Amino acid sequence: MHIDAASPTPVFEQIIEQLRRGAVQGSLPAGTRLPAVRALAGELGVAVNTVAKAYRQLEAEGTVVTGGRNGTTIAALADAEPTRVAEAARTLIARARDAELSRDQALGLVARLW
Numbered sequence: 001m002h003i004d005a006a007s008p009t010p011v012f013e014q015i016i017e018q019l020r021r022g023a024v025q026g027s028l029p030a031g032t033r034l035p036a037v038r039a040l041a042g043e044l045g046v047a048v049n050t051v052a053k054a055y056r057q058l059e060a061e062g063t064v065v066t067g068g069r070n071g072t073t074i075a076a077l078a079d080a081e082p083t084r085v086a087e088a089a090r091t092l093i094a095r096a097r098d099a100e101l102s103r104d105q106a107l108g109l110v111a112r113l114w
Contacts, residue, residue: 003044011046015054023063023074030076034064037072 001018003011022028034040037055041048055072058064066072096106 001040001044003046011044012050012054012057015040015044015051016057019054019058019074020063028074030074032074033070034072034074 001015003014005011007014009017019028019034023030034055035043037051038048041051044051055064055066059066059072062075064072065075092106092110096109101109
């Protein structure tokens with residue numbers, strides 16, 4: 001994991017994004033045990049609360065599971081990822097409707113950006 005101190009993105013968001021990407025892309029498969037909060041904070045040279053905040057957000061969205069002796073592990077994303085994508089799609093639809101785009105225009109925009 002790498003933290004870019006010069007980035008305008010807050011450190012906790014950089015941690016979230018890297019762990020989320022690893023989970024989605026499979027480089028961190030379900031069940032992978034993550035370092036303890038203090039250990040990762042020390043490794044990255046950041047505050048313990050920064051890592052704890054990232055882990056809490058990842059747990060709230062279903063990317064990681066925290067539990068007892070197993071510590072924090074990557075969750076099975078089979079259910080979580082489609083849910084996040086569906087939420088993003090609903091947001092896109094709402095914004096496209098607000099902008100008075102037709103369905104075909106919105107889908108064309110997605111196709112061009114894909």
